[in-house]
Amino acid sequence: MFHRTRFSGGALLAAAALAGILGCNPTGGSNGGKTANGGSEDPIKIGLIASLNGELKPWGEDSMRGAQLAVKEFNDAGGLNGRKVELIVEDTASRPEQGKTATEKLLNEDQVLAVLGEVASGITQPAAEVCQAAGVPIIAIGATRVDITEIGEYVFRACFTDNFQGAAMAKFAYEDLGLRRVAMLTDKKQPYSTGLSDIFRKAFESFGGTIVAEEFYEGGNIDFQAQLTNIKAKNPDGLFCSGYFNEVGPIARQREALGLNVKMVGGDGWDSRELIQSGGTGIIGGFFCNHYHNSEDRDEVRNFVEAFKKEYGNEPATAMGALGYDAATILLDAIKRAEKIDSKSIRDAISTTKDLKGVSGSLSIGPDRNAQKPALVLEVKKDDFEPYKQVPFFVFEG
Template sequence: MLKRLLTGKTLLFLLLLAAMGITAGCGDTAGDSIKIGMVYELTGNTASYGTSAANGANLAFKEINANGGVLGKKLEIITADNKGEPSESANAMTKVITQDRVVAVTGFTVSSCGIAGSVVAEDNKIPFVAAATVNPKVTVDEATGKVKDYTFRACFIDSFQGTVGANFAWNSLKAKKAAIMVDNSSDYSKGLAKVFKSVYTERGGQIVSEEAYLQKDQDFKATLTTIKAQNPEIIYIPGYYEDVGKIVKQARELGITIPILGGDAWDSPRLAELGGAQALNNTYFTNFYSVEDKNPVSNSFVEAYQKEYGQVPDSMAAMGYDAARLLVDAIKRANSTDANKIREALAATKNFPSVSGEMNLNESHDAVRGVVIIEMKDGKQVYKETIKQS
């Protein structure tokens, strides 16, 4: 009887220890490696973004390991696919944190996915650096308005990108009347549209038409005909490249020749394939990065990326590279894999050498960095200017 009781107590004790190990927010640092989780959109409609960002991150991790790793250990990268879906994002984050026992996570290029991933990171108290998710709700809890403790990002947010877009439309393109097409299924699109509208109307611009569509829609001609009838001088489309390419192509077929402007989600080699090189002339978008925006970090990155993958990096590759380096830089400065120490180091980030120049993290855990203006000319991206964030 006593033996059975002791056995039962021992089993209970072991179960409690196991539960504590799962929920304590500490990854597995045993052995000769440090486990880092990497969660990206590797399949689905936004796989072009996730694949490029993952390539950039893998290049950064490879360089770090080639230079001796961090804290005397090599990095072991645990990769998961969020499939471009919020529910899958939560599943992927849960797996790398609770099963693979990573000490921190980087990844995500889609805002709705990053929001879902951040919930899991916060619940498990694991540092998370998002690469290219611009919606404010990634780092700030929508219900409470409180900055999330363990979530950070390497990119700017909608409010800055949308402001730059509105100012560019008003000041540079001299457009006084605008139409907006928003993807009603996307937090990213709705957030950018809201900021653009607010800033553009404050400048004196008039919004003559606001129309909505949903991802995976194929025929936009009825909506574009409605917009054309209002005689706008510019159309703002903060959508993803899969939809934008089709929208621009159909707009030009309807005789709409005015400038069309968008955000960073336009950035994909597939945009020109979908829209057509000529149709995309007289279109512009705000972005994180351009290979033509020269600085020593960017030059080194471009050279290494071309050597590794045989192609010029896009902005998502640059953001994946920056996010991975930012996370490892924090681990180095923390001199620890303890979650709280990494979190504190991330929050204190100043003067980080990103591929687009010096970068800081502000009180909301968002990157303070420049916005690049890109013009499409004959199917190619042409760098126009960089707008610095104060």
């Protein structure tokens, strides 16, 4: 889970796309959890929760910058009939309890009408429970765990689910890599990791493959010799690592040192360039699922990367920049289409999002409040990640 005024060159296209979000809508009126306060010239307040400190900081910073960029472009293009949107940011410090506290502050003190975030499923869950109880919509940026949107009708997401990415990587491992006997390494304290491993297992076995072993660890550990030794004894031809890049890099180094010469496969939790440094030669040639890549040959990607570099001086380091931008774009589009500027009306508008152009693809919200969009398989190279194959959206019923 990782990576987002411009008014020059190709970047104008993205600003024009956001300008299309503008339109005529009345303000005020109460039909839900929160109603915009003040007059028609007062800013419309929305919130963002992000891991700006702690182990998820690379993703959190990118998600914040992506959302801020989308809001800036929206306001620079005129806002909603001249009315600006104010994005209020709170730090979750990569901790679920702080995510809950940050969300409560946004709702109770700042009186935001909607919330964006988080990048991690374990942090999003308590935040979503707060929003659902208050009747305030929340759009998860990178929380891929399947049951997040089952919390209630006010909970949405801009990313794909683990149900899709787990099945997509199982299909890729079986059909494209020809793997038949795969072992798994799972972070038992991360709901994201345990959920993704569960889906991968079900999908891989449904395609005809065998899971020969599953070993567990806890995030923060750096010694995986015992687990890898146990896995090597099972003679697998592949290794699925469902955790985050923080541990996957050391796992890759120790796998190589142990002589466990198998392909490594994983999910969007690998998405940080720190993985290449921490994994060394052991991670090169691995494959993982992601939402987009800076090098994709699409106008939406080129314009976004150009604008991000102009605003912040560098490209997005992770896909969370694009997902933060897309989540904010979904919300801004809903504010434009809402019958009233209140939480319930905005929620209703989010639920009808259809074929909205985003950096990570065409964005539609399904009846389960999940984004329906393709996934991108990336290969780890010596100096960067390289797009390998796009996997069209499909529903795995396992």
